[in-house]
Amino acid sequence: MTTSTEQSLASGAPNGSGNSTAAAATQALNKTYGTGDTRVHALKNVDVAFQSGKFTAIMGPSGSGKSTLMHCLAGLDTADSGKIWIGGTEITALNDNQLTKLRRERVGFVFQAFNLVSTLTAEQNITLPIALAGGTVDKEWFRYVTSTLGLADRLTHRPHELSGGQQQRVAVARALLTRPDVIFGDEPTGNLDSKVGAEVLSLLRRSATEMGQSIIMVTHDPVAASYADRVVLMNDGALVGELERPGTEQILAALAKLGA
Amino acid sequence: MLQVALAQVKQHARRFIAVALAVVMAVGFLTATLMVNASTEASLGNSVGAGFRNADLVLSSGPDKPLDEQAAEAVADADGVAEVYVQQQTHVAFGTAGEAGYGALQNTAPSAGLDNLELIEGALPGSGEVAVDDATAERLALTVGSKLEFAPGAGMAAAEDVAASGIPATVSAIVKASKDPLMMGQPQFFGTSGFIAALADEQAPVQVRSIQLDLAAGTDTAAAKDAVAAALTAAGFAESTVNTAAEQTKEVVAGFTGGTDQLTIVLLAFALVAVLVSALVVANTFSVLIAQRTRELALLRCIGAGRGQIRRSVLVEALLVGVVASVIGVLGAVGLMAGIIAVLQGRPDTEFAALAVPPLAVAVGLVTGVVMTVLAALAPARAATTVAPLAALRPAEDVRVGNRKGKVRLGFGIALVVGGAVVLGLGALNANLLIALPGGAMSFIGLLLCATLFVPPLVTAVGALARPLGVPGKLAAVNAVRNPGRTSATATALLIGVTLVVMMMTGAQTARTAFESELSAQYPVDISIGNLAEDGGQLDEAAAETALTYDGVAAAGLITTGGYATVNGQRTGVYQLTPAQRELLQDQSLTLDADTVLLAEGSGLDTLTVTGSSGSKEFQVVEVSSFSFPPLMSSAVAEEIGVPAPAAADSEEYFSALPQLWLSVDRDLDATALMELRSELAAGLNVQDYQISGAAIERAAFNQIIDVLLLVVTGLLAVAVLIALVGVANTLSLSVLERTQESSLLRALGLTRNQLRGMLALEAVLIAGVAALIGSGLGSLYGRLGAQSALGTFTAVVPDVPWLQLAAVLAVAVVAGLLASVMPARRAARLSPVEGLATV
Structure with a gap:
C-alpha cells in the first residue's frame, strides 16, 4: 500500500546530483532557525529530486519542514549547507540579482493568497514577469494559455473584479506563460471552496499532462495531493516516504502513520 | 515596472494626496516668493x-x-x-x-x-x-x-x-x-x-x-x-x-x-523651511505607502522583479507625483499673484502694479519640487528594495534598531546634532541668522534621524500614566511602542510641524518683547502729534483738551518752543518741558535740570547754546538713544532766557518749532484699539494719520505685522501638522490591520468594543502627545536661539515663552490624536471576534 522510507530516499539521492532530467533537486540540504533553546532544525540533510514534466506534491504535518523546503528550492530562502538545482543550474551559488533573474525566467509561483498586483489588470498581471524581464510576449502561447484556463473574457478585469477561483487561474496563467522549469504552488487551493479548488487542481494536472509543465506543490489537503503524479512525505525536517499516483485514502493512511 | 508605477499612481491617486499637497504648498510658496520680487520690480519699472x-x-x-x-x-x-x-x-x-x-x-x-x-x-x-x-x-x-x-x-x-x-x-x-x-x-x-x-x-x-x-x-x-x-x-x-x-x-x-530685496530674503527663508518640511512629510508618507505595500512588493520580487526595478518603480511614482504637484504649485502661485496684482491694479494709488512671471521662478519652482520629491523618496525606495520575496508568504517582521543600517543612521544623526548645535550656537553668539539657520536645520534633521532613540522611551514613560486605566491602558502603552521604528516615524512627522509652529511662536513672542523695549527707547512718548492741522492752523491747548476726551488717552501735554539753537547746521526750535509733562516720557530715567538739554543721537555736540527772547545760555548735551527725539530743555530754564515768539512762517526753523501734542495711552490698549484711536484723533484734531506717531503706534503697527506674519506662518505650518495627523491615522490603521487577530482574540476574551476603541484612542493620544511635547520643547529652544541670531545685533534678546500658546498646541495635538484614532478604531471594533480569528 505504501512505499517504504528506504526506497524513497534511495530514489531521491541519485537524481539529486544535477541530473538533467530533474526539474529541481537538492543534495544534503540543512536549515536551522533560531539559536540556543529555540533552535529548530527545519531541514535535515534533505536529498530529493523532482522529475521534469511531473506534478509532485509535498505533504507533512505542521512544522515538518515542507514549506521551508519549497522556499529554499525556489530561491526565496537560503539554506545553511547543501546544494540546490533548478533545471540543471545550481542556485546555491547565485547572488540576489542572479536569483531574481532565475525567478522571473525559470520559476513560476502560485500562492495561497495575495497572488496578484491589485492595481494591474488580469492581462497585465499575467505578462508581468515578461515585462519585468523586458521580453516580448509569445502571443500564440498567451492565447492558448488564457483560453485553456478560461480567462479570455476576463483579461481586462482587475483582481477585485474576479472571483477567488478566477484569481488563482490568473496566477496559474502567469506561472505558465514563461514556460518555467518548475512552478511552485504554496497551498494554491487553501483559500478556495472545494469545487473551485478542484477546478484549479485539474488545471495544474492538465498543465503537467498536456504542456509537460513540472509542478511542485506544498499542501495539507490529501484531496489536493491526490491530483499529483507523486507525493513526497516529510516529517521533522526529513523525507520520510513517497507515494506514486496515490488516492486520497492512501495519502490519509500514510499521514496517519506519521502521527499527523 | 513603469506599468506598475503608473498603475499605482492612477489607481491609488488618493494615497498620494498627502504627498502632493505638501509638494504643492512648498512649490507654490517658493514660486510666489520669487515672483513677488520680479513683480515688485516690474511694477516699479512701470511707474518709474x-x-x-x-x-x-x-x-x-x-x-x-x-x-x-x-x-x-x-x-x-x-x-x-x-x-x-x-x-x-x-x-x-x-x-x-x-x-x-x-x-x-x-x-x-x-x-x-x-x-x-x-x-x-x-x-x-x-x-x-x-x-x-x-x-x-x-x-x-x-x-x-x-x-x-x-x-x-x-x-x-x-x-x-x-x-x-x-x-x-x-x-x-x-x-x-x-x-x-x-x-x-x-x-x-x-x-x-x-x-x-x-x-x-x-x-x-x-x-x-x-x-x-x-x-x-x-x-x-x-x-x-x-x-x-x-x-x-x-x-x-x-x-x-x-x-x-x-x-x-x-x-x-x-x-x-536698494539693490537687494529684504522681503524676498525673508520669504525665501520661510519657503526653504516649507520645502524642508514637505520633503520630510513626503519621505514619511512614502515610507508608510511602502509599508502598506510590503506584500505586493514581495510578490513582485517573487515573480522576478530585481531590486533596481523596485527602486526605480518607487522613484517613478515620486517623479510623477512630484511633476504633477509642482505644476499645480506653480500654477497656484501664478494664480495667487495674478489675483493680488489684479486687486492692486483696481486701487488708484497702486494701479501701476504689474504681474511678472520670470521663467527663472517657474523653473526653480518646478525643479525644486520635482528634485525634492524624488530625493525625499530615495530612502523609502531603498527600504522598498530590502523587502524580501519571502515577505509575500509570511507577515512582515519588525525592523529593530539593532541592525547595522539603524546604527549607521544613528551615528549620522548624532554627528548632525552635535555639528548642527555647534554651528547654531555660533550663529546665536554672533547674531548671524545666515549661520544659525543651516545649523538649526542640521541639528533638527539629526534629531529626526535619532528619533528612534528618544521617542519610544518617552512614549513608554508617558504611557505609564495610562496604567491606572486598567488593561486597555496597559495594552495601549505597550502597543504604542511595539514597532519603535514606525512609532518614531509617525511621531517625527508631527514633531516637525509642532516644533516649527512653536519655534515661530516663541520667536515672535521674543521678538515682540525685544522690539517693545527697543521702541520705548526709540520714541520719546506713546503718541506724538506734530506739524500743522489740515487748515494750516497750529496745534494748541484746545487740541490737547480735545485729545484728553478720547477713550484710552491717559494724559496729554502741548509741547512748545522755549528757545532756538543750531543743530547739525540747521536752525531748530528747542522745546520746553514742564515737570508735569515729563511724566509723558517713555524713558522715565531721563531728567532735565537747569544745565542740560536732551538731543537725539548723532548730533556730535557736547554743548549747545540756546537763544531765548531775553538772552542765551550754554547747556550740556545729553544724547538720547533715539533718532526721533526733539531737542528738550526744562520749562524753568526757558523762563529764565525768555520764551521767544513763535517762528515766522517763512523762517528756516518754522517746521521744527511748531507745537507738538504729546499723549500717553492706557497700557491695556490693544493694537486694534490703538489704530482706532489714531483714526479718531486724526479726525478730531484735523490732522493726517501720518502726523500721529510714537512708541504706542509703532508698537501696535509692529504687533499687527507680527500677528499677521505669525498667523500666516502658523497657517502654512498647520497644513504640515494636519498632514502629520493624517500620518498618525495612517500608522494606526496599519497597526490595526496587523493586529486584527490579536484584537479579535482580546474581544473573544471579553474586551468590550468601547474598551478596544479606547485602547486605540489612547495609543494615538500617546504618540501625538509625546510628539507635541518634544516639539514644544525643541521649538522653544530653536525659537529663542533663532530670535537671538536674527535680532541680537540691534537689541538685547530676553527669552519669552508663550505659555498659553504652548498649552493650546498641546491640547490641539491631543484632540487631533483622538480624532485620528476614530476611523481605525471603528474598523477594529466593527470586526466580530470570529471573523478576526478566521482571517489568516
Whole structure:
C-alpha cells in the first residue's frame, strides 16, 4: 500500500546530483532557525529530486519542514549547507540579482493568497514577469494559455473584479506563460471552496499532462495531493516516504502513520 | 515596472494626496516668493519708466552739476540725435472757482515722438494752455475750455489768493494721470516750457528732471550714446549719465529697492523651511505607502522583479507625483499673484502694479519640487528594495534598531546634532541668522534621524500614566511602542510641524518683547502729534483738551518752543518741558535740570547754546538713544532766557518749532484699539494719520505685522501638522490591520468594543502627545536661539515663552490624536471576534 522510507530516499539521492532530467533537486540540504533553546532544525540533510514534466506534491504535518523546503528550492530562502538545482543550474551559488533573474525566467509561483498586483489588470498581471524581464510576449502561447484556463473574457478585469477561483487561474496563467522549469504552488487551493479548488487542481494536472509543465506543490489537503503524479512525505525536517499516483485514502493512511 | 508605477499612481491617486499637497504648498510658496520680487520690480519699472517711456536715450544729472538748457544745446548737435526734450517740473499753486490747491506742473515734449502723455480728450497745450490729469479734472469739475489761475507754489501763501492774482490758463486737454512716482498722488498739470518758466521762483525753481533724446531712424544706439556722452563731457557735464530708457528704469528701480530685496530674503527663508518640511512629510508618507505595500512588493520580487526595478518603480511614482504637484504649485502661485496684482491694479494709488512671471521662478519652482520629491523618496525606495520575496508568504517582521543600517543612521544623526548645535550656537553668539539657520536645520534633521532613540522611551514613560486605566491602558502603552521604528516615524512627522509652529511662536513672542523695549527707547512718548492741522492752523491747548476726551488717552501735554539753537547746521526750535509733562516720557530715567538739554543721537555736540527772547545760555548735551527725539530743555530754564515768539512762517526753523501734542495711552490698549484711536484723533484734531506717531503706534503697527506674519506662518505650518495627523491615522490603521487577530482574540476574551476603541484612542493620544511635547520643547529652544541670531545685533534678546500658546498646541495635538484614532478604531471594533480569528 505504501512505499517504504528506504526506497524513497534511495530514489531521491541519485537524481539529486544535477541530473538533467530533474526539474529541481537538492543534495544534503540543512536549515536551522533560531539559536540556543529555540533552535529548530527545519531541514535535515534533505536529498530529493523532482522529475521534469511531473506534478509532485509535498505533504507533512505542521512544522515538518515542507514549506521551508519549497522556499529554499525556489530561491526565496537560503539554506545553511547543501546544494540546490533548478533545471540543471545550481542556485546555491547565485547572488540576489542572479536569483531574481532565475525567478522571473525559470520559476513560476502560485500562492495561497495575495497572488496578484491589485492595481494591474488580469492581462497585465499575467505578462508581468515578461515585462519585468523586458521580453516580448509569445502571443500564440498567451492565447492558448488564457483560453485553456478560461480567462479570455476576463483579461481586462482587475483582481477585485474576479472571483477567488478566477484569481488563482490568473496566477496559474502567469506561472505558465514563461514556460518555467518548475512552478511552485504554496497551498494554491487553501483559500478556495472545494469545487473551485478542484477546478484549479485539474488545471495544474492538465498543465503537467498536456504542456509537460513540472509542478511542485506544498499542501495539507490529501484531496489536493491526490491530483499529483507523486507525493513526497516529510516529517521533522526529513523525507520520510513517497507515494506514486496515490488516492486520497492512501495519502490519509500514510499521514496517519506519521502521527499527523 | 513603469506599468506598475503608473498603475499605482492612477489607481491609488488618493494615497498620494498627502504627498502632493505638501509638494504643492512648498512649490507654490517658493514660486510666489520669487515672483513677488520680479513683480515688485516690474511694477516699479512701470511707474518709474512712465516719465520717459518714449525716449531712446535718457540723460540724468550727475553729482557735479545739474543738467540745464546748455547741456541740451550741447547734445542736440551730437551725431544721430533727432529731437531733444528737456523735461522740467515745478511745484505750483492753482485756483479755480472756489477751489484751490497745490500740484505738479511739467512741460510737454516739443514733438510727438518724445511725448509721454496719454490724451483722453482735447489737444496738447499751447501757449496759455494746460493739460490736467483725469482724476483732478473730475474732482474739480474741469472740462476742456475751463479756466484756471496759477501761481508759484512755494511758501504757505493762502491758495485762495491765487484765483485773484495768478496767471490764467485754459484747459486744453484731459490726460491720463501719470504713474511717475514724482507726479503721483497730487494734481498733475502739463504746459509749455514758457509757462513753467513764468511760474518758477526762487522757492520753487524749475527742476530739470531729465533730458530725453529721440534718435534719428537707423542710428546705432550704442554709438549715439557714446557721442552724446562725449558732447556732455565737452560741455562740462562729465558726471551726468546717459542711459537707454530700459537701463534708466533699471537704475532707478535699483535705487528704490536698494539693490537687494529684504522681503524676498525673508520669504525665501520661510519657503526653504516649507520645502524642508514637505520633503520630510513626503519621505514619511512614502515610507508608510511602502509599508502598506510590503506584500505586493514581495510578490513582485517573487515573480522576478530585481531590486533596481523596485527602486526605480518607487522613484517613478515620486517623479510623477512630484511633476504633477509642482505644476499645480506653480500654477497656484501664478494664480495667487495674478489675483493680488489684479486687486492692486483696481486701487488708484497702486494701479501701476504689474504681474511678472520670470521663467527663472517657474523653473526653480518646478525643479525644486520635482528634485525634492524624488530625493525625499530615495530612502523609502531603498527600504522598498530590502523587502524580501519571502515577505509575500509570511507577515512582515519588525525592523529593530539593532541592525547595522539603524546604527549607521544613528551615528549620522548624532554627528548632525552635535555639528548642527555647534554651528547654531555660533550663529546665536554672533547674531548671524545666515549661520544659525543651516545649523538649526542640521541639528533638527539629526534629531529626526535619532528619533528612534528618544521617542519610544518617552512614549513608554508617558504611557505609564495610562496604567491606572486598567488593561486597555496597559495594552495601549505597550502597543504604542511595539514597532519603535514606525512609532518614531509617525511621531517625527508631527514633531516637525509642532516644533516649527512653536519655534515661530516663541520667536515672535521674543521678538515682540525685544522690539517693545527697543521702541520705548526709540520714541520719546506713546503718541506724538506734530506739524500743522489740515487748515494750516497750529496745534494748541484746545487740541490737547480735545485729545484728553478720547477713550484710552491717559494724559496729554502741548509741547512748545522755549528757545532756538543750531543743530547739525540747521536752525531748530528747542522745546520746553514742564515737570508735569515729563511724566509723558517713555524713558522715565531721563531728567532735565537747569544745565542740560536732551538731543537725539548723532548730533556730535557736547554743548549747545540756546537763544531765548531775553538772552542765551550754554547747556550740556545729553544724547538720547533715539533718532526721533526733539531737542528738550526744562520749562524753568526757558523762563529764565525768555520764551521767544513763535517762528515766522517763512523762517528756516518754522517746521521744527511748531507745537507738538504729546499723549500717553492706557497700557491695556490693544493694537486694534490703538489704530482706532489714531483714526479718531486724526479726525478730531484735523490732522493726517501720518502726523500721529510714537512708541504706542509703532508698537501696535509692529504687533499687527507680527500677528499677521505669525498667523500666516502658523497657517502654512498647520497644513504640515494636519498632514502629520493624517500620518498618525495612517500608522494606526496599519497597526490595526496587523493586529486584527490579536484584537479579535482580546474581544473573544471579553474586551468590550468601547474598551478596544479606547485602547486605540489612547495609543494615538500617546504618540501625538509625546510628539507635541518634544516639539514644544525643541521649538522653544530653536525659537529663542533663532530670535537671538536674527535680532541680537540691534537689541538685547530676553527669552519669552508663550505659555498659553504652548498649552493650546498641546491640547490641539491631543484632540487631533483622538480624532485620528476614530476611523481605525471603528474598523477594529466593527470586526466580530470570529471573523478576526478566521482571517489568516
